[in-house]
Amino acid sequence: MRPAERLRAEAVTLAYGRRVVAENLTAVVPDGGFTVIVGPNACGKSTLLRALARLLPPRAGQVVLDGRSIASQPTKAVARQIGLLPQSSIAPPGIAVEDLVARGRYPHQSLLRRSLERDRTAVARAMAATGVSDLAEQVVDELSGGQRQRVWIAMALAQDTEIILLDEPTTFLDIAHQVEVLELLARLNRQGKTVVAVLHDLNQAARYASHLIVMADGQQVACGPPAAILTEDLISRVFGLPCLVMPDPVTGAPLVIPRSAERLGPIA
């Protein structure tokens, strides 16, 4: 038997107050994989990601990191293993790029112990990997959307974690910048990082994911390699969208082509 994955959610119930988003949800994050989570709006993708990052304690069940419940591990210790790029972050007005990226170093710092040298190296490496080194002294508010997104990713990279979770890293970007971000994530994945991203575009998901998680209404409806699970039937059930699935002529990954703009409504 091969060893269990480092990070997984085991039968978790996730809720905000009285609003229960997911019940008895189990999902695994394959080590070294590029996991993509897709699903209709409000089905609980961000909620799952927040639970995996220890931001939302499960009402029942547990999130397990390295064989132990994540809730029993110190927040900073978890933050040295798992990085998160939330769906919306706030750039403090007037902050310089390198200063924002440096804030990702927080889990490695404490009042008494702080390695300036290691911080500097990690920040420089993160900015180089995302191609924002030249922007180091620029003010974040004044950057273009694509540049700003790369800066946020750099902040998550400066955290220097083996696992990185990204919530809709391509939303609000034009197609060229979307591909740029996805290629960056794919490169990080090839260099050994475990990547988990929430994406909206099924074709991009199919193309970049090694492991696809399809969610609907708080449940994992399907998971596995995109080519194995992305079928016309699944897409019409989950998104209520009749479509044609054929091999992408460029990559061979499944290509989803909607048949009609008219939606049949969500699954019952």
Place this chain on the structure above:
Amino acid sequence: MNRLRRRRAALQLALGLAGLGLAVIALGLGDYPLTPAQVLAALTGQETGFAHTVVVDWRAPRVAVALVFGAALAVSGALFQSLTRNPLGSPDVIGLSTGSYTGALVAVAWLGSGRLATGGGALIGGLVTAGLVYALARRDGAQGFRLIVVGIGVTAMLHAFNLFLLMRLREEVAMTAAIWGAGSIGLIGWDQAGPAIVALALIAPLVVACAPGLRQLELGDDAAGGHGLKVEPTRLAILALGAGLTAIVTASAGPIAFISLAAPQIAQRLTRSAATPLLASALLGGLGLLAADLVAQFALPVAAPTGAVTVVLGGAYLVDLMIREARRLR
């Protein structure tokens, strides 16, 4: 070091020097004027006669109190504004000073009008109000805007209650309370300034320790939590520190408006920095309160309470802020 940080460092140095310079001038002003050279001689102990008494025993408490209380109010404002992400989210706007006044009035009405009663009542009143606003605004974590709206509502209610109490007090007691309520640092000697300054000095390292957490919270709760910050305990600790700073100052000197509202915003504009810079705010707050106190003592036909001057200056600042906002929105 990048250009923004260089600018901030230079500005902090300039503000610090300006504060020291103004302090030396202030120590020489009064019925027994002294030159800066004489002041320095008295401070360093080269001069031990009457000038020493005037500078060290009579004038120094007031100058020290202006610098330290101004800094404390400004840092309190910076903490609150940074947490609420709103220039209006300062402790005086969300009711802490009004709550301190309520505490002082209650103490005076039922416990007697000693300084200890007013001070203790004000301290408790301010902290209780802070707790009340936090509890009312809390739901899945206190969010900035809700904190301000709840705070403004609580302020209005406490204000009405304060008037009601003032009406019911005996006339001479009401006078004492109203003088305290105008906010003045002139009546404080070393015996009262000492404990307050010590208390503020004890809070200062805690603020420094919380600063990295504050910087994380500026990124949004999820980003901060993702970096391993314990979001809600940190927010509560910062609120408690900010409330403590304002409550200690108000308990000793009465409500002094607008320093905590204006100093962090002006500091931010001057440094062009990310959110509210704590050190620059503190330096600017000390400088601002000292300047306001000098105006209150010497620039007016009759000496006025310091609080009255900060209200006028602060009112001008608020008008300016609103005109800017209106222009920006147009």
